[in-house]
Amino acid sequence: TSASSTNLYSTTSGSMTTNPNANVKKDVLLEATLQNLQNGQEYRLLSNLLAHTKSPQLVLLIHYVLSQPQNEKLKVAVALIARGDILDDGKNNNNLETTNNTMNEWDDLDDTDREDDDLEDSTPMAPSTNKKPRASTQYTRQDLLTLVKLDKLYHERIHQTSKRFSFDLATRTVAAKIVQAPWVEWGLQIFGKDDREEERYLEAVGVLLQASSALRPKTRLSPLSKLAFNKSILEGLWRCVQQQRSILALTVFADLFSHYLVALSDQDFVRLHCNSTATHGPPGASTVKASDLVTCYGTVLHEVYWTKPVVSSEIEMDNLRGRLILSGTKLWNSLYERWNRLVKSSFCEEDAWWFPHLTTKEGDKAVVPARERDYAMNEDEDISDDDDDEEDDDMDVDTDGNQVSTAEAESDALADSFRDPKMARILTSIPQALPFNRRVKLFHSLLNADKQKTVQAAASRRALMAMGGDDDGMMWFDGSVREQIKIRRAQLY
Numbered sequence: 243t244s245a246s247s248t249n250l251y252s253t254t255s256g257s258m259t260t261n262p263n264a265n266v267k268k269d270v271l272l273e274a275t276l277q278n279l280q281n282g283q284e285y286r287l288l289s290n291l292l293a294h295t296k297s298p299q300l301v302l303l304i305h306y307v308l309s310q311p312q313n314e315k316l317k318v319a320v321a322l323i324a325r326g327d328i329l330d331d332g333k334n335n336n337n338l339e340t341t342n343n344t345m346n347e348w349d350d351l352d353d354t355d356r357e358d359d360d361l362e363d364s365t366p367m368a369p370s371t372n373k374k375p376r377a378s379t380q381y382t383r384q385d386l387l388t389l390v391k392l393d394k395l396y397h398e399r400i401h402q403t404s405k406r407f408s409f410d411l412a413t414r415t416v417a418a419k420i421v422q423a424p425w426v427e428w429g430l431q432i433f434g435k436d437d438r439e440e441e442r443y444l445e446a447v448g449v450l451l452q453a454s455s456a457l458r459p460k461t462r463l464s465p466l467s468k469l470a471f472n473k474s475i476l477e478g479l480w481r482c483v484q485q486q487r488s489i490l491a492l493t494v495f496a497d498l499f500s501h502y503l504v505a506l507s508d509q510d511f512v513r514l515h516c517n518s519t520a521t522h523g524p525p526g527a528s529t530v531k532a533s534d535l536v537t538c539y540g541t542v543l544h545e546v547y548w549t550k551p552v553v554s555s556e557i558e559m560d561n562l563r564g565r566l567i568l569s570g571t572k573l574w575n576s577l578y579e580r581w582n583r584l585v586k587s588s589f590c591e592e593d594a595w596w597f598p599h600l601t602t603k604e605g606d607k608a609v610v611p612a613r614e615r616d617y618a619m620n621e622d623e624d625i626s627d628d629d630d631d632e633e634d635d636d637m638d639v640d641t642d643g644n645q646v647s648t649a650e651a652e653s654d655a656l657a658d659s660f661r662d663p664k665m666a667r668i669l670t671s672i673p674q675a676l677p678f679n680r681r682v683k684l685f686h687s688l689l690n691a692d693k694q695k696t697v698q699a700a701a702s703r704r705a706l707m708a709m710g711g712d713d714d715g716m717m718w719f720d721g722s723v724r725e726q727i728k729i730r731r732a733q734l735y
Contacts, residue, residue, distance in 0.1 A: 284307045284310070284313065285316070285412055285413070285416050287303075288303060288304065288307055288416055288419075288420070289412075289416045289419060291303065292416075292419040292420065292423060293419070296424050296427070298427075298428045298431045298432055298439070300423070300428075301428055301432065301439065301442055301443050301446055302439070302442055304420055304423070304446050305443075305445055305446045308320065308420075308446065308449050309445075315407045315409070316413055316416060316417055318403055318404060318407060318559070319407075319409050319413050319414060319417035320417045320449060320450055321449065321450060321451070321452035321453040321454075321559060322400075322404060322453055323414075323417050323418055323421045323465065324421045324450040324451065324453070324454065324464065324465055324466050325453040325454050325464060326462065326463075326464040326465070327453075329409045329414050329417075330409070381551065381553065381663055381664065382663070383663045384554065385553040385554060385555075385663070386551055386553065386663035386664055386666075386667055387554045387667075388666065388667055388670050388671065389457055389567070389568070389571055389667065389670070389671040390457070390670075391554075392457075392552075392554065392557050392564075392567070392568065393456060393457035393458075393568060395554060395557045396456065396457075396557050396564070396565075396568060397456065399557065399558055400453050400559055403559060420450075421450065421465045421466070422465060425447065425450075425466070425468070425469055426468050426469060426472050426475060428443065429443060429447075429469070429472075429474075429475045429478060430472075430474055430475070430478075433474070433475075433478030433481070433482075434478065434481070440482065444479075444482060444490060444491060444494060445490065447466075447469070447494055448490050448493065448494050448562075450466060451466065451493075451494060451498075452559040452560060452565070453559060454466075454497055455493060455497055455565035455566075456568060456572070457568050457571060457572055458572065459500045459501060459503065459504045459572055459576060460501050460504070466498075467501065469498055470498040470499070470501040470502040471502055471505070473528060475498075476495070476498065476499060476502065476528070476530055477528060477529050477530060479491065479494060479495045479498065479499075480495060480529065480530045481529075482495075483495050483538065484538075489562040489563060489566050490562055492538075492539070492542055492566055492570065493562055493565050493566045493569050493570075496539070496566075496569035496570050496572065496573040497569050497572075499530070499535075499573055500569070500572045500573040500576050503576045503577075503580075504576075508580065508583060508584060511532070511580060511584075512584060512587045512589075513527070514527055514528045515527075515528055515530060515531055515532045515589070516531070516532055516533075516584075516587055516589040517531070531589075532577060532580070532581075532589040532590070533589050533590045533594070535573070535577060536574070536577055536589075536590050536594050536595065537590075537594060539570050539573060539574050539577075540574070540594070540595065540597070540675075542566065542570055543567070543570050543571065543574060543597075543672065543675070544597045544598070544675075546563060546566060546567045546570065547567070547597070547664065547667060547668055547671075547672070547675070548597060548600060548664055548668070551664055551667070552564055552566075552567045571671055571672060574672060575671075575672065578595065578672075578674050581595075592678075593677075595674040595675060596674075596675060596676065596677055597668070597675040597676070600665070600668075600675075600676065659688060659691070660684075669681070669684065
């Protein structure tokens with residue numbers, strides 16, 4: 243860490259290293275800081291600084307500490323606490339305490355932490371999933387799971403990651419202090435002043451939100467809710483999105499703004515976000531306009547759904563593309579629900595939701611025949627029976643304790659009816675991306691496939707009935723046998 247520490251020194255001290263008249267006391271403090279970093283005492287240093295100062299320069303130190311591979315446990319703990327989880331050390335379920343009385347235990351805990359890290363580093367790890375999708379344009383259904391399944395997979399992998407670590411008192415204390423740091427005040431001081439500090443702040447907040455990029459908007463308060471409900475922070479993040487168009491900025495903004503929309507009334511939404519320009523809008527109008535959000539995230543989602551679709555192996559806490567498809571879909575669908583409700587105050591035209599150039603099979607060719615679909619489903623069940631038995635509990639409940647709805651299960655089953663897995667993912671997650679007439683054609687294709695399945699079943703049943711010598715006239719169109727009964731009113735009771 244010597245080279246990294248030197249970089250941190252030159253970043254945090256800035257003018258001190260170049261100014262010959264720098265204060266001697268500050269130089270001594272910085273030298274002590276470097277010594278602590280080089281000796282692996284990041285936890286001790288960061289905890290002490292967070293307890294005694296609220297300087298925005300701490301963002302650089304937090305970013306540095308969280309970016310070190312040996313601090314993965316702290317990184318996971320920060321993301322879980324930011325989501326609202328309560329961590330324990332694996333021996334009890336006591337709530338996390340963040341008092342300063344634990345500072346006397348640092349000397350004993352530092353050595354233990356390093357030993358634990360060495361053991362964790364020595365264990366074989368799964369290969370990194372932060373890789374680009376394969377160059378081939380042919381994707382299987384296992385590669386392009388629906389968003390409901392991707393959301394389940396995301397929560398499952400968060401759970402698996404958290405089970406790899408035992409969060410000791412030192413880690414929990416530092417993680418809680420990082421989450422409870424004045425991120426709003428730091429953001430107000432950093433945004434619009436220094437691009438490099440702005441980038442580090444954005445990356446640090448991205449780490450805090452690693453476990454919060456779920457498909458459903460959060461309906462409960464979390465330690466970072468203050469960021470979502472601060473107008474200046476949202477506008478600063480939106481400015482970063484417009485200037486950088488980075489995946490990180492898009493993901494962080496989508497997570498916070500979708501959380502903000504949950505508590506925003508339609509009247510306030512129209513007043514703040516549906517005016518053409520902020521200068522001619524009402525007092526307090528935001529520079530974040532709903533029409534701009536629809537256009538921006540429509541372009542982004544077109545890439546992660548269609549041009550370079552996100553595959554299931556990319557769904558990880560630390561994979562930005564995997565998080566972006568969940569966060570972006572969450573925000574886009576929240577905006578679409580508003581657009582459907584606000585008929586008199588529409589903030590965009592209908593064609594603003596459409597994806598461009600979606601070429602796929604139309605008509606009956608777009609639908610998988612019933613026989614082929616049943617065969618594929620049986621194959622999938624045989625492969626995943628063992629995994630489902632072990633993972634049902636984790637896969638059926640989201641972070642808020644809500645069971646997966648029947649509508650979502652039906653929509654997931656609907657995706658298996660289409661040949662193109664990319665089109666199936668779009669139709670079951672963001673159907674507004676297709677014009678209404680194309681959706682109608684696909685719906686008629688499903689009807690025709692269902693009719694064909696019914697006719698085939700009826701023909702097979704009639705053939706069986708004929709072989710058995712039964713009366714063919716006692717059958718319904720779908721092949722079921724009619725029964726003759728008599729109802730006597732006097733004998734009903």
